Amino acid sequence: MLSQKTLIRLAPWLVILFCAILWEAIVVGLNVPEFLFPSLSAVWKATLTHWDPIMMHATQTFLTTMAGFGIAVVFGLALGAAVGSSPVIYKALYPLLVGFNSIPKVAFVPVLVVWFGIGTVPAILTAFLISFFPVVVNVATGLATLEPELEDVLRSLGASRLDILKKVGLPRAMPYFFASLKVAITLAFVGSVISETVASNLGIGYLMMAASSSMDMALVFAGLIVIGIMGVVMYELFALVERKLTGWAHRNPNGAM
Amino acid sequence: MPGAGRTPSTAPHAEGARGRCIGAPATCIMEFVRFENVSLAYQPGSPFAIEDVSLTIRENEFISLVGPSGCGKSTVMKLVTGLKPPTKGYVYVDGRQVAGPQKCVGMAFQASNLLPWRTTLQNVMLPMEIVEPYRSTLRAQRAEYEEQARALLKRVGLAGFEDKFPWELSGGMQQRASICRALIHKPRLLMLDEPFGALDAFTREELWCMVRDLWQEEPFTVVLVTHDLREAVFLADTVYVMSKRPGRILVKRDIELPRPRDLEVTYTEPFAAYVHELREHIGHIRES
Numbered sequence: 001m002l003s004q005k006t007l008i009r010l011a012p013w014l015v016i017l018f019c020a021i022l023w024e025a026i027v028v029g030l031n032v033p034e035f036l037f038p039s040l041s042a043v044w045k046a047t048l049t050h051w052d053p054i055m056m057h058a059t060q061t062f063l064t065t066m067a068g069f070g071i072a073v074v075f076g077l078a079l080g081a082a083v084g085s086s087p088v089i090y091k092a093l094y095p096l097l098v099g100f101n102s103i104p105k106v107a108f109v110p111v112l113v114v115w116f117g118i119g120t121v122p123a124i125l126t127a128f129l130i131s132f133f134p135v136v137v138n139v140a141t142g143l144a145t146l147e148p149e150l151e152d153v154l155r156s157l158g159a160s161r162l163d164i165l166k167k168v169g170l171p172r173a174m175p176y177f178f179a180s181l182k183v184a185i186t187l188a189f190v191g192s193v194i195s196e197t198v199a200s201n202l203g204i205g206y207l208m209m210a211a212s213s214s215m216d217m218a219l220v221f222a223g224l225i226v227i228g229i230m231g232v233v234m235y236e237l238f239a240l241v242e243r244k245l246t247g248w249a250h251r252n253p254n255g256a257m
Numbered sequence: 258m259p260g261a262g263r264t265p266s267t268a269p270h271a272e273g274a275r276g277r278c279i280g281a282p283a284t285c286i287m288e289f290v291r292f293e294n295v296s297l298a299y300q301p302g303s304p305f306a307i308e309d310v311s312l313t314i315r316e317n318e319f320i321s322l323v324g325p326s327g328c329g330k331s332t333v334m335k336l337v338t339g340l341k342p343p344t345k346g347y348v349y350v351d352g353r354q355v356a357g358p359q360k361c362v363g364m365a366f367q368a369s370n371l372l373p374w375r376t377t378l379q380n381v382m383l384p385m386e387i388v389e390p391y392r393s394t395l396r397a398q399r400a401e402y403e404e405q406a407r408a409l410l411k412r413v414g415l416a417g418f419e420d421k422f423p424w425e426l427s428g429g430m431q432q433r434a435s436i437c438r439a440l441i442h443k444p445r446l447l448m449l450d451e452p453f454g455a456l457d458a459f460t461r462e463e464l465w466c467m468v469r470d471l472w473q474e475e476p477f478t479v480v481l482v483t484h485d486l487r488e489a490v491f492l493a494d495t496v497y498v499m500s501k502r503p504g505r506i507l508v509k510r511d512i513e514l515p516r517p518r519d520l521e522v523t524y525t526e527p528f529a530a531y532v533h534e535l536r537e538h539i540g541h542i543r544e545s
Binding site for chain 1: 338368383386424
């Protein structure tokens, strides 16, 4: 019998394996033509055939995404700190931020292309624009939900607002911040790939567009899977950093400590 | 808002309060906190949370505020510490009118409010990172200050728990640590806002004795807000009973039980008489 712990560890792999078998079975069993929906084995074959270009484009997408994500983290942290520590800035900026976040970023790519030309820059900016919002909201929430009694304790010691932010506000907002990084990194991939699809001749997004225009569906799916894998790996990486740095916030004995 | 309700006559008042002791320094018992007809409305135009409160607290006096819930007991604390300016009247601490948050006040609340990412020792050290002169000498004298913090923790029975995180401590231990944090920088004024409210009866009595001992060894001025009349009578020199909102001081009762007080005193006739008397006042307030 598997122990509960082993089962929890194996569960995600089992689900992936199940989906892979289901995919293969449906496509082969129903004899779906490859230009509509390639089987998993055909996708694997295409991946091996086009290994070098896939890796080249994946590296491009990865670096683009990380650049956009990096800007989003710095910008989001600064803006979130401002929004969270001042009710005036909070009130002033929230409608604008929410409004901006509601714009589909794919609609914004053509504007970026006009400003910066085709290529890496609009992809970095799209990744940034799509991923900074959750960082801002989470950092602001972490700061704004500071217990009033704790603030009274510090103020009655003569602490300045900067003291309160440094000693309590930011450390307390860290779990919110790291939670937002996990969301932001996956969104950053969405942003950069969208931009590459529309306006680039490099990156996984471009590779998929090129492959689909030549009806090479196996390569399109290979691209999708590569993006998915990069997303999962980065998500797990940030989840690990989160647990290392803010373990105090995840002290549930049944949790992943 | 700061400045609201302050008038140009501020300066003479401040002088007056300070000048009271001149001429008889030897016999005069120094008053430390003074409320003169203080009222506070949290928002302009909204009803007063407390109204026309006048009281004086001597240096190193232990006072307690009791009253029905929502009577503005915590408001008094916010006024003394300068976290809120009065809408009407004047508040003086140490002869000076309170303008803006007081520095160097210790506070503890019903929730311990310890920082979960800091160990017990680091939590107790927090005021040393903020209050002068400790702040600017912390780098050079960290070892010495940490020794003081360890000694204080030991005095409240937390030796061996210095490097534990707050969630590893019981509720009573967290509260002990919270009171250490309020006292580490040797404030002249300690504000306690129902600090034992969430504890079980036995732990609560233990902590009464802890506060009593800390106060007796190195006296400081204490304002204790509480619902618990036995707690108020056991710890305080003076108990003030406040009315329903808007809070007013209805009764001032000096507790003349001899010190040091042992827990045994809580089972004696005079003690019961004080509690009974206060309970009757509260009962009248609740009926009205």
